[in-house]
Amino acid sequence: MPLEIESIVLENLYAxxxxxxxxxxxxxxxKQAKPGQFVMLSVTGKFLRRPIxxxxxxxxxxxxxxxxxxxGTQELSQVSRNTKxxxxxxxxxxxxxxxxxxxxxxGGIGVAPLIFFSNLLKSLNIEHRPxxxxxxxxxxxxxxxxxxxxxIFTEDGSKGTIGTVLSGLPNEVATPVYGCGPGKMxxxxxxxxxxxxxxxxxxxxxxxxxxYGVCQGCAIETKSGYKLVCKDxxxxxxxxxxxx
Amino acid sequence: xxxxxxxxxxxxxxxxxxxxxxxxAGFGFEMENLFGxxxxxAIVTKTITVEPRIGNPPPxxxxxxxxxxxxxxxxxxxxxxxxxxxxxxxxxxxxKIIVSVGGENEDEYCEIVNELRSVSHIAAFELNLSCPxxxxxxxxxxxxxxxxxxxxxxxxxxxxxxxxxKLSPQTSDILSLSLASQAGGADAVVIANTIPGMAxxxxxxxxxxxxxxxxxxxxxxxxxxxxLVYSLRNxxxxxxxxxxxxxxxxxxxxxxxxxxxxxxLGSGNFIDSLLPIKTIEFMKEYLNKCEFNSIKEIxxxxxxxx
Ligand SMILES: Cc1cc2nc3c(=O)[nH]c(=O)nc-3n(C[C@H](O)[C@H](O)[C@H](O)COP(=O)(O)OP(=O)(O)OC[C@H]3O[C@@H](n4cnc5c(N)ncnc54)[C@H](O)[C@@H]3O)c2cc1C
Ligand SMILES: Cc1cc2nc3c(=O)[nH]c(=O)nc-3n(C[C@H](O)[C@H](O)[C@H](O)COP(=O)(O)O)c2cc1C
Ligand code: FES
Numbered sequence: 001m002p003l004e005i006e007s008i009v010l011e012n013l014y015a016x017x018x019x020x021x022x023x024x025x026x027x028x029x030x031k032q033a034k035p036g037q038f039v040m041l042s043v044t045g046k047f048l049r050r051p052i053x054x055x056x057x058x059x060x061x062x063x064x065x066x067x068x069x070x071x072g073t074q075e076l077s078q079v080s081r082n083t084k085x086x087x088x089x090x091x092x093x094x095x096x097x098x099x100x101x102x103x104x105x106x107g108g109i110g111v112a113p114l115i116f117f118s119n120l121l122k123s124l125n126i127e128h129r130p131x132x133x134x135x136x137x138x139x140x141x142x143x144x145x146x147x148x149x150x151x152i153f154t155e156d157g158s159k160g161t162i163g164t165v166l167s168g169l170p171n172e173v174a175t176p177v178y179g180c181g182p183g184k185m186x187x188x189x190x191x192x193x194x195x196x197x198x199x200x201x202x203x204x205x206x207x208x209x210x211x212y213g214v215c216q217g218c219a220i221e222t223k224s225g226y227k228l229v230c231k232d233x234x235x236x237x238x239x240x241x242x243x244x
Numbered sequence: 245x246x247x248x249x250x251x252x253x254x255x256x257x258x259x260x261x262x263x264x265x266x267x268x269a270g271f272g273f274e275m276e277n278l279f280g281x282x283x284x285x286a287i288v289t290k291t292i293t294v295e296p297r298i299g300n301p302p303p304x305x306x307x308x309x310x311x312x313x314x315x316x317x318x319x320x321x322x323x324x325x326x327x328x329x330x331x332x333x334x335x336x337x338x339x340k341i342i343v344s345v346g347g348e349n350e351d352e353y354c355e356i357v358n359e360l361r362s363v364s365h366i367a368a369f370e371l372n373l374s375c376p377x378x379x380x381x382x383x384x385x386x387x388x389x390x391x392x393x394x395x396x397x398x399x400x401x402x403x404x405x406x407x408x409x410k411l412s413p414q415t416s417d418i419l420s421l422s423l424a425s426q427a428g429g430a431d432a433v434v435i436a437n438t439i440p441g442m443a444x445x446x447x448x449x450x451x452x453x454x455x456x457x458x459x460x461x462x463x464x465x466x467x468x469x470x471x472l473v474y475s476l477r478n479x480x481x482x483x484x485x486x487x488x489x490x491x492x493x494x495x496x497x498x499x500x501x502x503x504x505x506x507x508x509l510g511s512g513n514f515i516d517s518l519l520p521i522k523t524i525e526f527m528k529e530y531l532n533k534c535e536f537n538s539i540k541e542i543x544x545x546x547x548x549x550x
Contacts, residue, residue, distance in 0.1 A: 002278065002517075046307060215268060219304055226298050
């Protein structure tokens with residue numbers, strides 16, 4: 001059950017250009033959290049809370065990885081140790097755990113929930129390959145936050161392998177695939193869907209108000225009609241997704 | 245001491261004056277997970293229409309200064325699903341259930357009220373005469389006092405249950421509409437719904453909402469709600485339920501001092517899911533601190549210099 005808490009910021013760390021990592025003391029949420037779930041974070045001076053994925057859990061601490069894209073995330077980047085942050089979580093449905101073998105595909109800051117997922121799969125001894133792509137090297141998140149063995153891609157080749165993160169997938173993918181990234185990445189996954197033999201789950205985004213399914217604010221269009229990202233998702237089967 | 249918060253809304257007794265506003269608490273089930281609904285006076289369901297409505301195209305919400313816009317478009321499962329699947333579940337909630345009724349024309353409201361009139365655990369109907377996010381019905385039905393009066397009168401012949409008239413703040417004459425509601429037989433007025441609003445992303449030149457315009461709620465509209473409630477103070481015989489922009493417990497007291505017998509809390513739930521509980525606790529504290537015995541004593545008790 002989601003908890004409404006006042007958490008305490010333990011650290012605010014540089015993770016990459018325009019990207020920071022918050023380590024937060026939130027034992028109640030940490031205990032329940034599953035990969036793919038998110039929290040709604042209150043931001044000073046903003047009315048609505050901002051949904052942010054849980055990027056890692058250790059002990060009673062959460063790690064959140066945040067990219068600055070607007071005023072709210074800018075404001076959030078200013079928090080420091082001991083700042084109190086109101087939040088509600090964990091929210092949404094987690095990724096389904098594969099039985100053996102998986103590809104995790106993170107585009108941009110979308111890598112965040114996949115880090116947590118990779119950590120879990122590792123602890124369960126489930127073999128998987130985490131792939132992570134950015135437009136260019138300066139946005140690549142510091143390795144200290146990334147899963148061991150992550151394969152990095154940049155579109156301009158300034159770090160890791162040149163190409164998009166999807167270029168890291170084989171021509172035929174027999175194991176489940178888990179993706180989180182910008183609309184363009186999801187769109188490309190839909191275009192390439194013939195190469196996926198097993199299930200593909202993707203994490204979707206939408207502006208939110210409540211985060212727990214009461215306001216109907218976070219609808220996205222899917223093949224079976226409007227779905228709520230906060231309640232029906234944020235994880236959806238790829239074949240359900242429509243990108244406009 | 246125990247009953248210092250109970251209030252009387254017509255024939256209905258609420259254990260406290262805090263009501264969860266329509267569209268901001270779903271059907272109560274998710275709220276039940278966050279705090280027991282046995283704490284709040286009542287919950288108003290999402291507005292129900294005869295036919296299911298899928299709602300407006302996304303994005304449906306956006307941030308505005310001190311508030312938010314929504315263009316949900318009355319997404320709801322429709323009368324039949326509501327009656328068959330949701331109503332039986334609502335019985336489990338330990339609070340008064342108020343069903344919000346919407347429609348494109350009078351007949352649709354009548355059909356819903358008629359269909360649900362004998363459901364014993366529905367405590368009252370709230371008539372949504374004020375939704376800004378649908379093309380027909382809603383706000384247009386609630387514009388003309390004569391129509392409002394006749395319409396409520398007609399509904400009164402269908403049901404014995406209390407009827408609350410929820411009005412739009414976008415009117416030049418909230419008093420006439422409230423008096424018309426009262427004359428038609430409404431048991432309370434709810435003041436008010438969201439204020440029509442719009443936001444544009446200047447870089448993409450696109451509207452921020454899929455529905456283009458939406459309803460403004462949150463802190464930004466609180467002073468408007470206070471003024472509207474105040475304008476009705478001492479002018480109605482039926483209770484006033486104040487609604488708009490409660491984002492901290494003090495805001496609820498302000499609406500009550502302005503003249504509200506009870507209050508509804510809407511988008512404040514989104515910024516702190518425990519706000520209803522905190523508000524109820526604060527009401528008790530406030531009464532103790534200011535040495536009142538009951539919340540009823542402070543209704544409309546704004547001090548005015550004579
Ligand atoms: C389930 C979920 C998990 C997320 N996890 C992360 C995460 O781990 N790290 C991270 O950095 N970001 C994450 N996001 C995106 C994050 O919520 C937005 O970037 C943030 O809300 C933007 O706030 P802002 O005030 O800075 O931007 P604004 O000034 O509000 O808007 C700037 C841009 O961000 C977009 N935006 C605004 N709100 C949202 C939103 N709720 N979802 C998606 N886009 C939005 C706007 O359309 C606009 O393009 C997640 C979103 C969702 C729905
Ligand atoms: C997301 C959202 C959905 C709403 N849906 C409804 C609705 O279905 N019916 C209705 O009468 N009012 C609806 N409202 C209006 C609220 O009930 C309330 O009147 C309004 O938001 C003002 O109160 P607030 O500032 O406390 O939110 C909705 C408001 C929001 C924010
Ligand atoms: S954000 Fe309110 S329903 Fe999803």
